Amino acid sequence: MQLVLIWSLLFSCGTAVLAAVYVRTQSAELRGFDLGLAALVVLASEAMVQLSHFADSFWVLVVLTVLVSALSAVVGGLWNVFLLGRTERLPDPGGTVLVSGLGFLAVAMGIAGVFRGPGVEFINGLSSAPSDVMSAPFQLAFACLACGAVALVIWFRSRAYLQIRMLEQDRDFAVELGCSSKKIAWKVGLAMGAIAGLAGIAQAAVLGSSLGGGIRVFLLGAAAALLLLEFGLMGILGSAILLAAADLFIAYWFEPRWSDPALYSILLVVLLLRGYSRTAEGVR
Amino acid sequence: MNFLVHVLALSAIYGVWGVSHGFLARYLGLTSLAGAVLAGAGAYSFAAFSDKGQSGPISLLIAVAVSALLGGLLVLSGARVRGHNFVLATFCVSLVWDGLARNLELLTGGAFGIPGVPPVLFGDFLGAPLATFLLSGALLSLTSFLVIIIRTRRLGTAFALTERSTDLARNYGAPFRWLLFCAGAAMGCASGLAGMLNAAYVGFVGPTSFPFAVSITIAAIAMCLPRGWTAFVIALLAIVALPEALRFYGLSGSSAAFLRQALSGVVLLIILLLPEVRVFRRRGRP
Numbered sequence: 113m114q115l116v117l118i119w120s121l122l123f124s125c126g127t128a129v130l131a132a133v134y135v136r137t138q139s140a141e142l143r144g145f146d147l148g149l150a151a152l153v154v155l156a157s158e159a160m161v162q163l164s165h166f167a168d169s170f171w172v173l174v175v176l177t178v179l180v181s182a183l184s185a186v187v188g189g190l191w192n193v194f195l196l197g198r199t200e201r202l203p204d205p206g207g208t209v210l211v212s213g214l215g216f217l218a219v220a221m222g223i224a225g226v227f228r229g230p231g232v233e234f235i236n237g238l239s240s241a242p243s244d245v246m247s248a249p250f251q252l253a254f255a256c257l258a259c260g261a262v263a264l265v266i267w268f269r270s271r272a273y274l275q276i277r278m279l280e281q282d283r284d285f286a287v288e289l290g291c292s293s294k295k296i297a298w299k300v301g302l303a304m305g306a307i308a309g310l311a312g313i314a315q316a317a318v319l320g321s322s323l324g325g326g327i328r329v330f331l332l333g334a335a336a337a338l339l340l341l342e343f344g345l346m347g348i349l350g351s352a353i354l355l356a357a358a359d360l361f362i363a364y365w366f367e368p369r370w371s372d373p374a375l376y377s378i379l380l381v382v383l384l385l386r387g388y389s390r391t392a393e394g395v396r
Numbered sequence: 397m398n399f400l401v402h403v404l405a406l407s408a409i410y411g412v413w414g415v416s417h418g419f420l421a422r423y424l425g426l427t428s429l430a431g432a433v434l435a436g437a438g439a440y441s442f443a444a445f446s447d448k449g450q451s452g453p454i455s456l457l458i459a460v461a462v463s464a465l466l467g468g469l470l471v472l473s474g475a476r477v478r479g480h481n482f483v484l485a486t487f488c489v490s491l492v493w494d495g496l497a498r499n500l501e502l503l504t505g506g507a508f509g510i511p512g513v514p515p516v517l518f519g520d521f522l523g524a525p526l527a528t529f530l531l532s533g534a535l536l537s538l539t540s541f542l543v544i545i546i547r548t549r550r551l552g553t554a555f556a557l558t559e560r561s562t563d564l565a566r567n568y569g570a571p572f573r574w575l576l577f578c579a580g581a582a583m584g585c586a587s588g589l590a591g592m593l594n595a596a597y598v599g600f601v602g603p604t605s606f607p608f609a610v611s612i613t614i615a616a617i618a619m620c621l622p623r624g625w626t627a628f629v630i631a632l633l634a635i636v637a638l639p640e641a642l643r644f645y646g647l648s649g650s651s652a653a654f655l656r657q658a659l660s661g662v663v664l665l666i667i668l669l670l671p672e673v674r675v676f677r678r679r680g681r682p
Binding site: 144145193194198199204207209210211214216218219220221225228230327331369372374379380384 | 484
């Protein structure tokens with residue numbers, strides 16, 4: 113029981129870190145919260161569930177995971193290039209980015225809903241209830257999160273990440289130095305798309321694929337990105353641990369049905385307390 | 397014929413929600429994703445007080461007051477949280493509301509909702525679809541009229557100043573916090589009334605009546621209003637009337653709802669990212 117709690121904590125924490133890095137990176141590049149994360153999570157988890165019907169062993173599922181995250185990376189790249197091209201010249205693109213992402217999410221959820229209907233679906237070949245100490249769903253989820261961690265390490269060592277950091281700190285100065293968000297749009301989109309896809313597959317493995325699952329991952333990431341904004345990557349990690357612990361505490365010691373509203377309330381309170389001039393870039 | 401009236405009634409209800417939220421987008425530049433919250437607050441209050449034995453007019457007044465207060469407070473938060481942070485805040489409010497509607501059994505009936513909502517006024521001798529269409533059509537006409545005439549009044553100027561800058565509004569002597577509250581209360585009032593009409597028409601209110609998808613649809617229709625009335629009507633027909641009409645040809649209710657959601661997304665993407673599409677081109681500021 114205690115081990116399952118630790119796995120659940122690590123799973124929520126890992127998902128929150130991946131999502132928070134997506135939110136921070138995209139808000140530095142696009143100057144707004146990108147709900148494309150939620151759409152990519154829905155698409156990846158749904159694709160994984162549907163493709164898993166053709167899998168007859170765990171290793172085929174691993175191959176499918178690689179395939180789906182590669183597809184998610186391509187979709188993420190296309191979305192990023194398109195969105196940046198359309199919003200780059202706007203004076204305040206934050207609202208446009210967020211509501212366009214909402215449009216993308218609505219299209220993804222609507223199309224998936226028309227074909228499969230409402231409810232939760234689990235990956236075929238994995239037991240639907242993760243009750244063992246390290247059951248197949250957790251194995252697949254942790255494999256995805258480990259791949260995500262490796263992708264993050266590679267990303268943090270890349271030139272594109274340095275350019276994103278410069279854009280995040282002072283956009284005008286970064287442009288003066290030759291940083292252009294347009295030049296790195298493909299790289300950022302591919303990296304973030306892959307990360308979103310891996311988070312979506314991990315989500316589908318443990319919690320199942322539902323149409324609202326993407327929204328949960330996005331809000332977890334946005335809360336983790338905003339809660340300890342001043343402390344950079346350590347802040348993301350710290351707030352992810354705090355949020356995952358709070359989520360688990362409510363789910364196990366109170367009732368699981370209250371964990372989502374509580375999580376959303378935390379983000380709402382953070383937004384209201386920080387005020388209107390605070391953005392995810394950390395600049396007043 | 398009855399089916400056509402049903403489609404028109406539903407379109408008129410969504411039209412009221414769209415106009416009331418479009419008013420906020422057009423005059424205050426605030427995009428709210430909490431449309432379902434205000435509509436749901438009105439519907440739930442009306443159903444709960446009717447269920448407790450209150451008379452129709454009393455329940456209606458309480459429901460309007462609840463949704464107006466909620467709308468006022470929601471938009472008042474726009475004085476502190478602006479731009480995309482306001483959108484994100486209302487997004488969170490909508491999801492918190494979704495959770496509360498499912499879990500607060502004492503007030504909302506939980507997953508089972510509140511059945512037996514009193515039927516719509518004049519529904520007995522006109523039939524529910526026609527009575528709903530007439531009432532929601534009247535409400536839509538009234539809200540549209542108010543949105544149009546406000547442009548030429550001093551109130552419209554004060555709203556425009558508040559949209560540009562709260563400091564500017566303060567310098568011109570416009571009480572911007574009061575303005576935000578009043579705009580929100582008006583929006584909540586209209587949304588709550590339309591929510592009540594919807595609940596009375598269906599005879600039931602539950603967690604499936606006002607999910608987050610309804611907020612997306614309302615936002616998509618509302619964002620067409622600053623692009624002109626033609627764009628608004630086209631969006632309303634494409635998003636609401638088309639999926640509902642397809643049910644006549646065998647599309648299931650849940651598939652129609654998902655199709656509505658997908659079409660809302662398409663409209664949002666066209667409005668924001670493809671402004672060269674002629675119908676949805678912006679026509680200048682109020």
